[in-house]
Amino acid sequence: MKSRSQADTGAQAAALPLVELKNCTMEFPGVRALDNVNFTLMPGECHGLVGENGAGKSTLSKCITGENHMTRGELFMEGKKVRLSGYSIKESQRLGLQVVHQEFQLMSEMTGLENIFIGHYARRGGLIDWKTLNRRARELMDFLQCDVDLNVPVHYLRTAEKQIIQLAKAVQSESKVLILDELTAVLQEKDILNIFRIIGILKAKGMGIIYISHRLNEIFECCDSYTVLCDGRHIDSGNVRDIDQQKLIKMIIGRELTQVYPKMGTQFGDTMLEVKGLTAPRAFRDISFYVRSGEVIGLAGLVGAGKTELVQAIFGTHPVTGGTILIRGREVKIKNPEHAIRLGLGYIPDERRTLGLNMKFDIKENTVLPSMSKFRKFKIFQDHRAEARSAYDINEKLELSYYSLWQSVEKLSGGNQQKIVIAKWMLRNSEIFLLDEPTRGIDVGAKFEIYKLIHELTRQGKSVVMVSPELEELIGLCNRIYILYEGSIMDIVEGERKTQEVIISSLLGVNGK
Ligand SMILES: Nc1ncnc2c1ncn2[C@@H]1O[C@H](COP(=O)(O)OP(=O)(O)OP(=O)(O)O)[C@@H](O)[C@H]1O
Ligand SMILES: [Mg+2]
Numbered sequence: 052m053k054s055r056s057q058a059d060t061g062a063q064a065a066a067l068p069l070v071e072l073k074n075c076t077m078e079f080p081g082v083r084a085l086d087n088v089n090f091t092l093m094p095g096e097c098h099g100l101v102g103e104n105g106a107g108k109s110t111l112s113k114c115i116t117g118e119n120h121m122t123r124g125e126l127f128m129e130g131k132k133v134r135l136s137g138y139s140i141k142e143s144q145r146l147g148l149q150v151v152h153q154e155f156q157l158m159s160e161m162t163g164l165e166n167i168f169i170g171h172y173a174r175r176g177g178l179i180d181w182k183t184l185n186r187r188a189r190e191l192m193d194f195l196q197c198d199v200d201l202n203v204p205v206h207y208l209r210t211a212e213k214q215i216i217q218l219a220k221a222v223q224s225e226s227k228v229l230i231l232d233e234l235t236a237v238l239q240e241k242d243i244l245n246i247f248r249i250i251g252i253l254k255a256k257g258m259g260i261i262y263i264s265h266r267l268n269e270i271f272e273c274c275d276s277y278t279v280l281c282d283g284r285h286i287d288s289g290n291v292r293d294i295d296q297q298k299l300i301k302m303i304i305g306r307e308l309t310q311v312y313p314k315m316g317t318q319f320g321d322t323m324l325e326v327k328g329l330t331a332p333r334a335f336r337d338i339s340f341y342v343r344s345g346e347v348i349g350l351a352g353l354v355g356a357g358k359t360e361l362v363q364a365i366f367g368t369h370p371v372t373g374g375t376i377l378i379r380g381r382e383v384k385i386k387n388p389e390h391a392i393r394l395g396l397g398y399i400p401d402e403r404r405t406l407g408l409n410m411k412f413d414i415k416e417n418t419v420l421p422s423m424s425k426f427r428k429f430k431i432f433q434d435h436r437a438e439a440r441s442a443y444d445i446n447e448k449l450e451l452s453y454y455s456l457w458q459s460v461e462k463l464s465g466g467n468q469q470k471i472v473i474a475k476w477m478l479r480n481s482e483i484f485l486l487d488e489p490t491r492g493i494d495v496g497a498k499f500e501i502y503k504l505i506h507e508l509t510r511q512g513k514s515v516v517m518v519s520p521e522l523e524e525l526i527g528l529c530n531r532i533y534i535l536y537e538g539s540i541m542d543i544v545e546g547e548r549k550t551q552e553v554i555i556s557s558l559l560g561v562n563g564k
């Protein structure tokens with residue numbers, strides 16, 4: 052393996068690697084998640100770990116932290132061999148390893164302060180020494196150069212602020228290695244830049260960072276080195292400055308990806324969905340937009356701008372106090388999701404684990420669930436073979452990485468779970484699709500497949516309303532983009548105004564309609 056660490060400058064060459072994983076193989080029943088992988092992390096290095104969904108990135112990080120017990124291989128920390136029998140998360144934390152995931156691991160009823168120090172409370176005479184903890188928390192925030200209110204329960208905080216608390220919790224003890232597993236998947240540009248700034252501070256302190264993300268531009272913005280995994284195998288490692296995005300994509304998906312966005316149509320049919328003056332207290336007010344047959348429209352806005360509540364309101368899961376919704380020109384009062392589905396709406400939620408999938412069901416059941424009636428023979432018998440065939444076809448199209456349709460969805464990688472959420476609505480034959488961050492956590496190759504599917508839907512005359520934090524994606528797919536700012540439509544962007552600059556200034560509330 053040619054690792055950046057070996058190819059690096061004199062100052063670092065003398066240092067011992069913080070983490071060195073040699074010939075790591077990890078087998079789960081029926082799956083070889085890692086196959087003889089080598090990985091090295093040096094002090095002061097931010098190392099990007101990339102690969103398709105199910106490539107083994109999270110598994111690799113879990114082998115390092117002791118959450119997974121590798122089947123074969125060796126682990127060294129600062130040159131010392133780690134005894135793998137009995138190695139555990141607790142032990143890895145003692146050695147200075149910390150992980151921050153995209154999914155929150157915070158206690159939502161507890162304050163930031165309590166969350167940061169949970170398990171490490173300073174005590175005086177048996178009582179918790181809040182004065183010391185408060186001082187340490189202030190020092191920590193100063194060190195990270197962040198200002199987050201640590202005295203309110205964390206569920207009141209913005210997503211980005213919760214991530215800062217998670218980071219503070221991870222770096223408060225003597226941590227040397229920080230693993231960030233798709234941390235930025237739920238964040239917006241501005242907050243991502245803040246994370247990059249914090250990574251800079253941690254690197255300067257000599258910490259090593261393993262950075263996992265599907266947003267490849269981030270790898271180029273904040274990582275020094277990269278490792279590509281494919282199907283559990285080590286494809287390449289090296290310096291980020293020696294490669295470009297095209298090369299990286301080719302290594303990840305094994306082929307070139309020249310045109311990422313399909314050419315979208317410009318001829319549209321009748322208005323399928325129209326929203327007039329829709330209002331929900333504390334979420335959004337006076338929202339009006341429309342989408343025609345064959346058209347994709349976008350909803351953009353910072354976290355908390357009201358986009359998710361808006362699509363939920365249309366799908367009947369968020370109460371509204373005013374305004375009207377029209378489907379094919381007819382006013383409707385959508386009472387609940389079942390009603391919305393009957394009216395031809397399909398919804399892909401942003402929170403896949405709680406809203407999108409039933410973790411107790413297998414892949415096939417999850418995929419066909421909303422379209423059960425489509426597979427009914429003579430109105431009584433369920434045609435299980437047809438169900439399985441359709442589930443197979445759609446999941447193959449999305450390049451799901453799985454070994455059986457009858458396998459539980461729970462153990463699938465995050466991105467593969469998201470693909471199933473998408474597959475089930477694609478199968479359902481809805482007329483109007485509400486997609487809330489459909490490509491979150493999805494690898495570049497599969498993103499491309501999803502863009503193609505969206506394109507295909509519009510060719511069939513369907514309508515798509517899409518929420519996405521990735522502006523490039525909105526610009527590439529949407530005919531018109533509505534920009535929400537603090538619950539109101541701040542701007543409508545189409546034609547020549549569809550540029551990153553215009554959208555960003557509207558997102559921040561700078562320009563108007
Ligand atoms: N606990 C487990 N039991 C069984 N199989 C597992 C388990 N954890 C992971 N796998 C399998 O190992 C493979 C690698 O999964 P992993 O979560 O490491 O992928 P990933 O690269 O992190 O993907 P993503 O980008 O989607 O998060 C997948 O096929 C997954 O289904
Ligand atoms: Mg993962």
